[in-house]
Amino acid sequence: MSLFVCSIASGSNGNCYYVGNETEAVLIDAGIPCKEIETRMKRSGLSLQNVKAVFVSHEHTDHISGLPVLAKKHQLPIFITTPTLRNSKLRFEKELLNDFSGDVPVIIGDLTVTAFSKRHDAADPYSFTVSGNGVNVGVITDIGRACENVIGHFSQCHAAFLESNYDEEMLLKGSYPWYLKNRIRNGQGHLSNREALDLFLGHRSQQLSHLFLSHLSRNNNCPKLVEELFTTHANGVKMIVASRFQESAVYQIQGLSKLAPNNFDVHVSQPQLTFTFDSSL
Numbered sequence: 001m002s003l004f005v006c007s008i009a010s011g012s013n014g015n016c017y018y019v020g021n022e023t024e025a026v027l028i029d030a031g032i033p034c035k036e037i038e039t040r041m042k043r044s045g046l047s048l049q050n051v052k053a054v055f056v057s058h059e060h061t062d063h064i065s066g067l068p069v070l071a072k073k074h075q076l077p078i079f080i081t082t083p084t085l086r087n088s089k090l091r092f093e094k095e096l097l098n099d100f101s102g103d104v105p106v107i108i109g110d111l112t113v114t115a116f117s118k119r120h121d122a123a124d125p126y127s128f129t130v131s132g133n134g135v136n137v138g139v140i141t142d143i144g145r146a147c148e149n150v151i152g153h154f155s156q157c158h159a160a161f162l163e164s165n166y167d168e169e170m171l172l173k174g175s176y177p178w179y180l181k182n183r184i185r186n187g188q189g190h191l192s193n194r195e196a197l198d199l200f201l202g203h204r205s206q207q208l209s210h211l212f213l214s215h216l217s218r219n220n221n222c223p224k225l226v227e228e229l230f231t232t233h234a235n236g237v238k239m240i241v242a243s244r245f246q247e248s249a250v251y252q253i254q255g256l257s258k259l260a261p262n263n264f265d266v267h268v269s270q271p272q273l274t275f276t277f278d279s280s281l
Contacts, residue, residue: 001255003135005159008032008040010141010214011244014062017161017214018046018250019130019137024109025050027076028128028139028161031062034069040247048074052108055100055115056080057142058122059088071096079106079113083124102126116153119144121188129153134255138162141215144188146199155203159210159253161242162200164230165190166220174220184220193221193229201233210251214242 004025008016014032018025018041025046030037041048054076057063068090071078079098080088100106106113110133115126120142127140127150138160143150154160171181171192183189191199200211213226223241230239242248 001134002252003130003132003137003159003255004046004250004252005137005161005210005212006041006044006046006250007161007212007214007240007242007248008037008044009244009247010161010212010242011216012062012218013244014065015141015215016066017139018051019111019139020046020050021110021132023050024052024111026108026111026113026130027051027054028130029057029063030054030067030070031065033066034073037066037070044247044250046250051076052111053077053079053098053113055106055113055128056084056088057127057139058120058125059084060122060142063142064088064090068092081124081126084122087123100126114153116149118142118150119147119188121183127153129157135159135253137253143191144186146191146195146203151199151203154199155205157205158207158255159212159251160208161212161214162196163191163215164193164196164213164221164226165215166192166217167222167225168192168194170222171217171220176219184217190215190217193226197229197233200230200237204237207255208237210238210240210253212240212242212248216241216244218244 004020006018009032015029017028077098078096079100100115102115102117112131114129118125118127130137135158136156138157141163143163227241
């Protein structure tokens with residue numbers, strides 16, 4: 001009872017995350033070139049033949065720049081909302097495009113992908129949980145604040161890619177113009193190290209085994225700083241600082257037992273969507 005997870009790329013220069021079982025997987029975002037995704041996955045021992053779909057969180061370049069070539073070359077279905085597609089200004093083969101809605105699970109083989117809305121300065125931003133084999137994995141980056149949706153879904157995770165974008169002191173003392181500093185920290189931009197730590201300490205599940213600190217700023221953060229901060233409070237959770245320069249190791253996430261109940265209920269307003277893919281592709 002497990003899922004396999006890997007950060008293919010994580011940072012303001014590009015983001016791509018892999019979650020799958022033995023035979024099926026999805027990518028969340030594709031913000032680095034197709035060739036680089038192929039190279040990093042090959043180094044990790046991961047097969048693109050297992051990838052059955054790409055889910056797009058929002059239209060910012062660091063999440064979609066590699067998507068057109070990747071989807072066309074490998075004929076990968078793309079799950080993207082209409083506002084995100086419109087604002088991306090990208091064009092795809094019509095037969096590859098699929099819409100999705102918040103809190104409506106999409107079934108990809110034995111995987112279930114659930115999108116949930118979040119606060120970010122994009123047209124229609126979402127984060128995701130990917131579930132299968134009794135395991136829940138969250139991909140929770142580009143969040144201005146830890147809203148109720150973020151808290152609720154994070155608290156159900158056995159593993160999570162969680163944004164830890166900037167150190168507050170480094171941002172304030174750094175070279176960014178004030179309008180950009182304010183955009184990052186205004187509640188619609190990114191999550192600071194302290195805010196990410198507060199979310200972890202206040203709302204982690206007892207079953208959380210791995211936390212990938214993700215989407216670190218190149219100019220306003222330091223991987224060593226993030227690692228030291230979170231390792232101090234790990235309390236048995238494996239802490240991995242996801243890199244912008246290379247893929248992470250592939251981690252096998254075990255579903256040890258049913259998650260403890262909490263006060264957050266996810267309400268599905270529509271029937272789940274089942275996506276049928278051609279396994280011969």
